[in-house]
Amino acid sequence: MSDRRTELESAPWSGRVRRYDLIKEGVAAVVIVAIVVAALSTLFGSPDDKQVTFKQWAVAAPADFYATAVQELAGTSGTAGYGAPYNHASDGVNLGPLYLAKWLGVTHPVDTVNDFVITPLTTVANAAPVADALKQWQGSDAKTQSTWATNYDTALTKANQDASKVSAGNYGPVPALAGGLLTMAQAGSLDGALLSQGNYFQSDNTKQTLFLGDGSYFNDQSTASNLQGSTWGMMNETGRYPGQAWLWLYSFWYQIPPFNNGDNHPFGANADAWIMLIMGALSIGLICMPLIPGVRSLPYKIKIHRLIWKNYYQEENL
Amino acid sequence: MSADIEKEMWTSKLRKGWQKNLPIEKLLPDTQPAYVASWIYLFGVATLAALGVIVASGLVLSFEGASWYHYSSVGHFVNSMHFWSVQFFFIFMVVHLWGKFWMAAWRGRRLLTWITGALAFVGSIATAFTGYLIQTNFDSQWISYEAKDGFNSVGIGSRFNVTNFGQMILLHVAFLPVIIGVITLIHVLLVRAKGVVPPIDAFNNELGERK
Numbered sequence: 408m409s410d411r412r413t414e415l416e417s418a419p420w421s422g423r424v425r426r427y428d429l430i431k432e433g434v435a436a437v438v439i440v441a442i443v444v445a446a447l448s449t450l451f452g453s454p455d456d457k458q459v460t461f462k463q464w465a466v467a468a469p470a471d472f473y474a475t476a477v478q479e480l481a482g483t484s485g486t487a488g489y490g491a492p493y494n495h496a497s498d499g500v501n502l503g504p505l506y507l508a509k510w511l512g513v514t515h516p517v518d519t520v521n522d523f524v525i526t527p528l529t530t531v532a533n534a535a536p537v538a539d540a541l542k543q544w545q546g547s548d549a550k551t552q553s554t555w556a557t558n559y560d561t562a563l564t565k566a567n568q569d570a571s572k573v574s575a576g577n578y579g580p581v582p583a584l585a586g587g588l589l590t591m592a593q594a595g596s597l598d599g600a601l602l603s604q605g606n607y608f609q610s611d612n613t614k615q616t617l618f619l620g621d622g623s624y625f626n627d628q629s630t631a632s633n634l635q636g637s638t639w640g641m642m643n644e645t646g647r648y649p650g651q652a653w654l655w656l657y658s659f660w661y662q663i664p665p666f667n668n669g670d671n672h673p674f675g676a677n678a679d680a681w682i683m684l685i686m687g688a689l690s691i692g693l694i695c696m697p698l699i700p701g702v703r704s705l706p707y708k709i710k711i712h713r714l715i716w717k718n719y720y721q722e723e724n725l
Numbered sequence: 726m727s728a729d730i731e732k733e734m735w736t737s738k739l740r741k742g743w744q745k746n747l748p749i750e751k752l753l754p755d756t757q758p759a760y761v762a763s764w765i766y767l768f769g770v771a772t773l774a775a776l777g778v779i780v781a782s783g784l785v786l787s788f789e790g791a792s793w794y795h796y797s798s799v800g801h802f803v804n805s806m807h808f809w810s811v812q813f814f815f816i817f818m819v820v821h822l823w824g825k826f827w828m829a830a831w832r833g834r835r836l837l838t839w840i841t842g843a844l845a846f847v848g849s850i851a852t853a854f855t856g857y858l859i860q861t862n863f864d865s866q867w868i869s870y871e872a873k874d875g876f877n878s879v880g881i882g883s884r885f886n887v888t889n890f891g892q893m894i895l896l897h898v899a900f901l902p903v904i905i906g907v908i909t910l911i912h913v914l915l916v917r918a919k920g921v922v923p924p925i926d927a928f929n930n931e932l933g934e935r936k
């Protein structure tokens with residue numbers, strides 16, 4: 408735009424004016440919005456599907472819970488193999504040569520064996536077999552522990568998670584530990600133990616949430632509520648409520664190739680990182696829009712402003 | 726001594742700059758240019774009004790605690806006010822954004838008005854997101870479980886941990902609203918200081934580009 412035009416557009420307005428009561432407008436807006444919002448709140452309320460607890464999981468899907476506990480001991484769960492920021496088990500997601508998560512390190516250490524299974528078990532009075540199993544586990548070296556857990560995890564997977572069909576083998580105390588944790592969860596004492604980890608104050612739910620997500624139960628609940636990321640779940644809400652509709656563009660990328668295919672390399676497998684990058688770039692683009700050639704000229708080419716200021720243009724013969 | 730007193734200092738510079746750019750007559754004027762006559766102008770103030778309802782209902786929720794609305798019907802109503810005012814806030818803001826885009830409202834040295842607006846938009850998304858994380862219900866469990874992967878993937882998760890309820894509630898009720906409040910304040914003060922942008926074709930006569 409010419410300098411002359413910028414001068415005119417930034418100078419104090421010297422043309423016709425009209426009376427305008429900003430404060431009255433503002434007060435009216437607050438009152439009207441408050442009334443409309445109160446009306447919708449009365450009519451429709453707001454979503455509030457009850458939280459999932461470990462008790463609920465262990466009672467409704469005991470085999471799934473039991474198998475997940477075994478996976479935590481064997482190190483085969485999603486969390487156990489996650490990598491940063493929880494552990495060093497893998498390199499995690501990457502943007503080409505950039506392993507940002509890995510480089511920023513393990514800032515929230517999670518040891519699935521002790522944090523999810525052993526420590527919680529030590530916080531309650533266990534029945535004799537479980538107490539003995541704990542003693543046996545704690546008295547063994549890491550290599551033996553890992554052999555037991557891996558053997559049992561493999562056998563249980565082969566038996567389709569049906570513990571009664573697992574053939575005999577060198578499992579050490581693993582079945583008793585998983586059984587003890589199942590009993591503890593069914594009694595409702597695992598939620599608190601996972602959170603507190605033997606402490607008093609605690610406000611970080613990371614360990615509970617990761618453990619919960621390692622099983623199938625939690626995922627099935629979310630599928631039933633249409634909350635899976637692959638089906639626009641990011642912008643959905645439980646029940647028939649609007650969700651975070653403003654995340655439509657963020658959610659969009661997860662629906663299209665190559666990002667919707669986890670087996671595609673490098674993009675699908677690292678979709679989380681690439682989409683974060685795309686959205687970061689688009690956000691900067693929005694912030695700097697008036698500086699982007701082409702985009703900033705659109706309002707001059709597609710003349711919606713002729714409608715917005717229609718009356719004024721007519722009155723002034725412009 | 727008297728020369729010393731008259732010397733410019735930070736305080737006097739701020740006062741003079743303020744008086745020059747935003748005298749009270751500009752902050753609270755009786756009139757607006759004749760072209761400020763379209764329903765599109767209502768969306769800025771509507772966004773502001775929705776923000777007011779969000780803050781008011783949010784304050785009540787803060788005093789009663791994050792789990793209050795699960796068991797109290799008054800709590801559920803206040804939570805619903807918070808929920809619906811957020812929905813309206815975003816609807817108003819998006820219409821406002823598109824309106825300002827088609828008006829090319831960054832013209833005439835109003836770039837910073839656009840930038841603060843866009844920052845408010847991005848910041849509001851972050852604030853709303855942390856709000857969804859502290860619902861203390863199934864939705865917030867699931868959102869934190871899913872969203873962690875996004876933030877972890879680029880290392881943000883090393884400091885911003887969505888599964889940490891304590892961190893999320895503090896950010897949602899303290900840090901982020903303050904940021905949104907300050908950005909919005911600057912945004913609105915800039916609009917008052919610069920005056921509402923004239924129509925795109927307002928100066929065609931003077932510029933000799935008559936259509």
Ligand code: HEM
Nearest residue numbers: 766769770772773822825830838839842843845846921922
């Ligand atoms: C917290 C969110 C926001 C609030 C409360 C807000 C509020 C306002 C208000 C009250 C006005 C003056 C009245 C009007 O023209 O509508 C205004 C003007 C403006 N807004 Fe926003 N706004 C917000 C977000 C945005 C966004 C997301 C953008 C664009 C990216 C934006 C861009 C602008 C521009 C460029 C103006 C100046 C218009 C002019 O000079 O005519 N605002 N805003």
